[in-house]
Structures are given as C-alpha cells and as structure tokens.
Amino acid sequence: xxxxxxxxxxxxxxxxxxxxxxxxxxxxxxxxxxxxxxxxxxxxxxxxxxxxxxxxxxxxxxxxxxxxxxxxxxxxxxxxxxxxxxxxxxxxxxxxxxxxxxxxxxxxxxxxxxxxxxxxxxxxxxxxxxxxxxxxxxxxxxxxxxxxxxxxxxxxxxxxxxxxxxxxxxxxxxxxxxxxxxxxxxxxxxxxxxxxxxxxxxxxxxxxxxxxxxxxxxxxxxxxxxxxxxxxxxxxxxxxxxxxxxxxxxxxxxxxxxxxxxxxxxxxxxxxxxxxxxxxxxxxxxxxxxxxxxxxxxxxxxxxxxxxxxxxxxxxxxxxxxxxxxxxxxxxxxxxxxxxxxxxxxxxxxxxxxxxxxxxx
Amino acid sequence: xxxxxxxxxxxxxxxxxxxxxxxxxxxxxxxxxxxxxxxxxxxxxxxxxxxxxxxxxxxxxxxxxxxxxxxxxxxxxxxxxxxxxxxxxxxxxxxxxxxxxxxxxxxxxxxxxxxxxxxxxxxxxxxxxxxxxxxxxxxxxxxxxxxxxxxxxxxxxxxxxxxxxxxxxxxxxxxxxxxxxxxxxxxxxxxxxxxxxxxxxxxxxxxxxxxxxxxxxxxxxxxxxxxxxxxxxxxxxxxxxxxxxxxxxxxxxxxxxxxxxxxxxxxxxxxxxxxxxxxxxxxxxxxxxxxxxxxxxxxxxxxxxxxxx
Numbered sequence: 001x002x003x004x005x006x007x008x009x010x011x012x013x014x015x016x017x018x019x020x021x022x023x024x025x026x027x028x029x030x031x032x033x034x035x036x037x038x039x040x041x042x043x044x045x046x047x048x049x050x051x052x053x054x055x056x057x058x059x060x061x062x063x064x065x066x067x068x069x070x071x072x073x074x075x076x077x078x079x080x081x082x083x084x085x086x087x088x089x090x091x092x093x094x095x096x097x098x099x100x101x102x103x104x105x106x107x108x109x110x111x112x113x114x115x116x117x118x119x120x121x122x123x124x125x126x127x128x129x130x131x132x133x134x135x136x137x138x139x140x141x142x143x144x145x146x147x148x149x150x151x152x153x154x155x156x157x158x159x160x161x162x163x164x165x166x167x168x169x170x171x172x173x174x175x176x177x178x179x180x181x182x183x184x185x186x187x188x189x190x191x192x193x194x195x196x197x198x199x200x201x202x203x204x205x206x207x208x209x210x211x212x213x214x215x216x217x218x219x220x221x222x223x224x225x226x227x228x229x230x231x232x233x234x235x236x237x238x239x240x241x242x243x244x245x246x247x248x249x250x251x252x253x254x255x256x257x258x259x260x261x262x263x264x265x266x267x268x269x270x271x272x273x274x275x276x277x278x279x280x281x282x283x284x285x286x287x288x289x290x291x292x293x294x295x296x297x298x299x300x301x302x303x304x305x306x307x308x309x310x311x312x313x314x315x316x317x318x319x320x321x322x323x324x325x326x327x328x329x330x331x332x333x334x335x336x337x338x339x340x341x342x343x344x345x346x347x348x349x350x351x352x353x354x355x356x357x358x359x360x361x
Numbered sequence: 362x363x364x365x366x367x368x369x370x371x372x373x374x375x376x377x378x379x380x381x382x383x384x385x386x387x388x389x390x391x392x393x394x395x396x397x398x399x400x401x402x403x404x405x406x407x408x409x410x411x412x413x414x415x416x417x418x419x420x421x422x423x424x425x426x427x428x429x430x431x432x433x434x435x436x437x438x439x440x441x442x443x444x445x446x447x448x449x450x451x452x453x454x455x456x457x458x459x460x461x462x463x464x465x466x467x468x469x470x471x472x473x474x475x476x477x478x479x480x481x482x483x484x485x486x487x488x489x490x491x492x493x494x495x496x497x498x499x500x501x502x503x504x505x506x507x508x509x510x511x512x513x514x515x516x517x518x519x520x521x522x523x524x525x526x527x528x529x530x531x532x533x534x535x536x537x538x539x540x541x542x543x544x545x546x547x548x549x550x551x552x553x554x555x556x557x558x559x560x561x562x563x564x565x566x567x568x569x570x571x572x573x574x575x576x577x578x579x580x581x582x583x584x585x586x587x588x589x590x591x592x593x594x595x596x597x598x599x600x601x602x603x604x605x606x607x608x609x610x611x612x613x614x615x616x617x618x619x620x621x622x623x624x625x626x627x628x629x630x631x632x633x634x635x636x637x638x639x640x641x642x643x644x645x646x647x648x649x650x651x652x653x654x655x656x657x658x659x660x661x662x663x664x665x666x667x668x669x670x
Contacts, residue, residue, distance in 0.1 A: 053576065055572050055575070055576070074575070075572075075575050075576045075578075076575070076576065076577065076578030076579075077578075081576065082572075082573075082576045084569045084572065084573055085569070086567070086569060088567065088569040088570050088572065088573035089573075090570060090573070090574075090588060091570075091592070092591045092592055101574070101577045101579075101587070102577030102578050102579075104587070105574075105577055105578045105579045105580075105583055105587075106578060149573075149577070150576075153577065153578070
C-alpha cells in the first residue's frame with residue numbers, strides 16, 4: 001500500500017477563546033511508527049490528533065506530513081485518514097457504499113468503486129456483510145468497517161481517536177492485536193489517541209504522554225515506564241511510588257532529601273540544595289527487608305493488603321509518606337505474611353530510585 | 362439460568378422463583394392497567410375521528426333533495442361527482458396548489474431548519490430562533506391571511522412602493538385575489554410544519570458523520586447531498602404529510618385569498634354544504650380522504666419514518 005509519512009509537529013498550539021487546549025507542542029513521529037497519544041481527558045491529545053487530521057484549525061505553529069506543510073490543507077488533501085471515536089459510519093448506506101464513500105466523492109464510477117470497496121472489505125474479513133447497514137453490525141465489526149473506510153483512501157498516516165473505547169474489555173484486547181498487526185502489515189504511520197496506559201504500552205513504538213496541553217514525555221514505552229521523565233508520567237503510567245521532598249545534600253551524584261515531617265531519603269542524580277525534588281520508586285522493586293541501605297528504605301505501618309493472585313499489593317503509610325505501594329510476589333508474601341497494622345521495614349536498591357524532572361525546569 | 366439455579370438450592374432458588382411469581386402477578390395487573398391507560402385515547406379517537414368518518418361514509422350513500430336528506434343506499438352521489446368535469450378540474454387545481462406549495466415549503470423549510478441546526482452554534486440561540494418561528498401561530502389563520510390584504514392590495518404597501526419608486530407604471534393586479542396570493546398565504550401558513558420535523562431530524566445527525574464525510578474528501582455540497590439530505594428524509598416526509606394534507610383539505614385560504622376566483626376540493630364541499638347537499642359533500646369528502654391517504658401511503662413507502670416516531 002501507500003508509503004508511510006513522517007509527521008512533524010512544530011510548536012503547535014490550539015486556543016479556544018480563553019483556554020489553551022494545546023500549548024506549543026513539538027513532536028516528530030518517524031515514518032511507519034505506531035504512536036500513542038496518552039493522557040487524561042482534557043489533556044489536549046484529541047485536539048492534537050484533530051489538528052493533524054485537519055478537523056481543527058491550528059492556532060499557531062505548523063504541521064508537516066512527509067515533505068509537505070499541511071497546516072492549511074483540508075482533511076482529504078493531507079494524505080491522512082481518520083477513524084472516529086464512535087466510528088461515524090453512515091447509517092443510511094450499506095457497507096460497500098460506506099467504504100466506497102471517498103471514491104464516490106472523487107467521482108470514480110460505480111463499478112470500479114464497488115469493486116475496490118469490496119476488496120477492502122475482504123481485507124478486513126467483512127465481505128460477507130457487504131450489503132448490511134452499520135446498525136446491523138457488532139462493535140468489533142463496525143470498527144473493521146471504519147478501518148476499511150479510512151484505509152481505502154490509501155493514506156500515509158492513519159489517525160485513530162480512541163478506537164477501542166466503545167468495545168467491551170474482551171473485544172478490546174482482540175481488536176488491539178488486530179490494529180497492531182494491521183499497522184505492521186501496512187507499514188504506515190498510526191497515531192492513536194487513548195487514555196489507557198495499558199493500551200499504549202501494548203501497541204506503541206512511541207508513547208507521547210500529555211498533560212494540560214503539554215507533552216510530558218515522548219519515548220519508547222520501555223523508557224517511559226522505566227525512566228518516567230516527570231512525576232506526572234510516573235503517576236499516570238502507574239506502578240510507581242512518587243515521593244516529594246526538599247534537597248538537603250547533593251554530593252558525588254547522590255542526592256539526599258527530606259520529606260516534610262518524615263525521613264530522609266536518597267537517590268542518584270543531581271539537584272540543587274534547597275530545591276524540591278520528586279523521586280519515583282517502582283512498586284515491584286521494593287522489598288520487605290530488615291537491612292535497608294541508609295536513605296533507601298523506611299519503616300511504615302501496613303494500611304491495607306490486596307491479594308491479586310500472582311502478587312500481593314501492600315499499602316504502607318508512615319514516615320511522612322501517605323500512600324506507599326509495595327507489590328510482592330504471592331510466594332514471598334505467604335512465606336513471611338504481614339497483617340494490617342504491622343510495622344514493616346522496606347528497602348530498595350540505589351538504581352530503583354529515580355529523580356523525576358519538572359516540566360518548567 | 363433456571364438450570365443453573367436448580368443445582369444451586371440455597372441462595373439462587375429463591376432469586377429465581379420469586380421473580381417468576383411476581384412476574385405472573387404483574388403481567389395480569391399490567392394488562393388491565395394498560396387497557397385502562399389506553400382507554401381515554403381510544404374513546405377520544407372513537408368519538409371524534411372514527412364515528413364522524415363512519416357517519417360521513419354512511420351519509421355519502423343517502424339521497425337528498427333541496428330541503429332534506431333521506432336515508433337510502435344510492436351510489437349516484439359518487440357517480441355524479443366522479444362523472445363531472447368540474448370535479449376533475451377542481452382536483453387538478455387542488456393538486457396544482459399542493460405541488461407548488463409542497464415544493465416551496467420543502468425548500469424554504471429545509472433551508473431554515475438547516476440554518477437553525479448547523480449554523481447557530483448555541484443551543485439557547487437555537488431555541489430562541491425556533492420560538493420566533495412559532496410566533497405567527499399565536500394568532501389565527503384568518504388573521505394571518507387578512508394581514509396580507511393591506512400589504513398586497515391594489516393600493517397596498519407593495520404596489521404603492523413600486524409605483525412611487527417608478528418600477529411599475531400602475532398597480533399590479535395579480536398580487537391579491539389571485540392564485541399567486543393563495544400560494545403565498547399557504548406557504549406562509551404551512552412552512553413551519555415543514556421546518557419543525559426537518560429541524561428535528563437534522564439535530565439528531567451525528568456531527569462526526571459530517572466530519573467523516575469531509576475526511577473522505579466530500580465538498581460542502583456533497584456533504585449536503587450525500588449525508589445530510591438522505592438522513593433528513595424522514596423529517597422531510599413527515600413535513601410533507603403535514604403540508605399535503607393541510608393544502609388538500611384547505612378551503613378558507615383558497616376562498617379568501619383568491620377572492621372566489623379559484624376553486625379547491627374543500628371549497629367545492631363547502632359550497633355543496635351551503636346548498637344543503639350533504640350526501641354529495643360527504644361523497645366528495647370520502648373521495649378526498651382516499652386520495653390523501655393514497656398520497657400518504659406513497660410517501661411512507663418511499664421513506665421509512667419509523668425512526669422518527
């Protein structure tokens with residue numbers, strides 16, 4: 001099929017009246033990448049996608065697709081195709097006419113466009129339903145038709161607005177795998193908006209975490225998970241404890257900081273003495289251990305225990321830290337069980353405490 | 362579910378048996394209460410719609426002379442009506458009015474509804490403008506018709522303005538008491554019946570469909586012809602039924618605005634009634650009813666309006 005296009009977003013903003021939905025973001029999505037725009041609702045991810053698609057005017061900045069600046073182009077001239085959140089299939093047309101809609105708009109004659117639409121439906125394994133109306137299909141089938149309709153324009157980039165949100169959990173996981181397979185087969189750039197970090201981790205080559213109209217981090221999922229750039233990313237991706245404190249000492253690449261009314265902890269990195277700092281600690285890397293290295297552990301009271309099958313989630317409070325989560329394997333837990341109210345010592349390795357950046361610094 | 366519950370005796374047997382029991386009781390109660398709930402409407406429709414139509418149907422077979430009507434079973438009311446060229450000419454005239462008024466109200470009605478639905482952004486403004494559309498309905502049809510007279514008359518506003526501006530040398534005669542005036546008044550009276558149902562369907566069109574069409578490269582006009590008009594069809598059909606039935610049955614507007622120079626089926630019946638020819642008028646009414654029902658049936662065959670009801 002068509003060639004993939006690199007998408008280059010250069011200091012793009014979107015302003016609605018007094019509110020800024022997207023605040024001067026810059027992002028380069030390499031050709032053939034599966035990119036996920038990830039963030040809570042209202043973070044500007046959908047606005048960004050709609051600006052790439054051309055359904056939203058760009059307040060300032062430019063968007064380049066391949067070698068063309070498409071900032072002022074109408075949607076159909078950009079070489080992108082969009083798949084809408086609720087699929088937006090035309091209820092009055094059967095599947096062939098839905099898929100062949102863009103060909104009809106181009107004035108391609110009926111025979112040819114029906115043949116091409118049918119071929120595209122076949123690719124999506126929906127050719128058996130060609131004469132049905134969208135209302136007669138299930139959610140997963142509707143999604144396939146919406147994909148067929150988007151892909152028939154032979155786009156260089158496919159833009160998906162929360163494509164899986166309308167499906168039930170089981171179907172979600174199946175369609176997720178289909179999307180990934182399709183992207184690999186077609187080799188075109190996919191930009192996928194989602195608020196589910198699980199979905200983003202499973203699909204993306206490039207995760208773009210957005211918050212408040214800004215990009216917090218854009219990197220490979222593994223980097224986003226292992227080295228979250230900011231406290232927001234660490235919290236949003238989950239499985240991290242985020243602790244804030246004030247730096248008391250910084251020598252030899254080791255930062256010590258104090259939690260208000262609590263213990264003093266350390267992390268490797270650099271920071272100015274007196275500034276406030278956030279660190280992230282992976283919940284699954286914390287051990288229940290009697291011998292913490294100074295600055296890499298504390299003792300807290302067990303507030304809650306959740307059994308999760310292969311692991312047990314323990315919530316600990318104390319030493320000025322409100323809610324500290326520890327995930328231990330079920331085996332380790334039942335060898336040395338703890339109960340709510342127990343005081344337990346916690347420890348982690350130097351490498352597992354990461355200093356998180358701040359956006360404005 | 363029942364099979365599973367049968368094995369599990371302690372908790373779920375309760376939860377299965379109880380709904381069944383209450384279900385039976387409720388079904389009996391529901392049937393009685395639903396009959397009761399349907400009664401008022403059934404009585405009203407029976408008394409004020411069905412009974413009069415049956416009476417008209419019955420009277421249409423009666424005999425009459427210039428003073429009274431006689432219970433009988435004769436068919437000459439129908440043969441006379443259908444055999445007279447006056448009837449056919451009047452029907453043609455009525456259908457002509459209907460077609461012209463239907464086309465005009467459909468175009469204007471769609472236009473207004475489209476503007477309200479797609480160009481007015483705020484819901485409050487939409488409601489305000491829609492209510493403004495209904496303001497003329499606060500007065501009666503007759504008054505709205507009469508208000509055209511000082512406007513269209515020989516010495517009316519339009520003619521005096523045109524003469525003073527030197528556009529026409531002498532007053533235009535066709536403005537009032539003409540077929541033009543009839544059509545104008547009907548369009549004025551009935552356009553809102555088109556606007557309302559079309560506005561309703563347009564408001565229900567998912568806006569992402571329009572974006573999807575744009576994404577597929579549709580121009581503004583293509584969006585209109587390929588997405589909006591097909592999806593507005595049920596509204597157009599409902600509005601058409603309103604307008605067509607109203608125009609087919611109209612006699613006040615025709616009599617008043619044509620100054621007695623034009624005829625319609627309704628007017629013909631009204632004349633027969635004033636001559637006490639009730640059975641002839643009744644036969645005419647039955648024929649008109651059949652014609653209008655046929656038109657409605659054709660509309661319903663072409664467009665599926667069930668989604669709107």
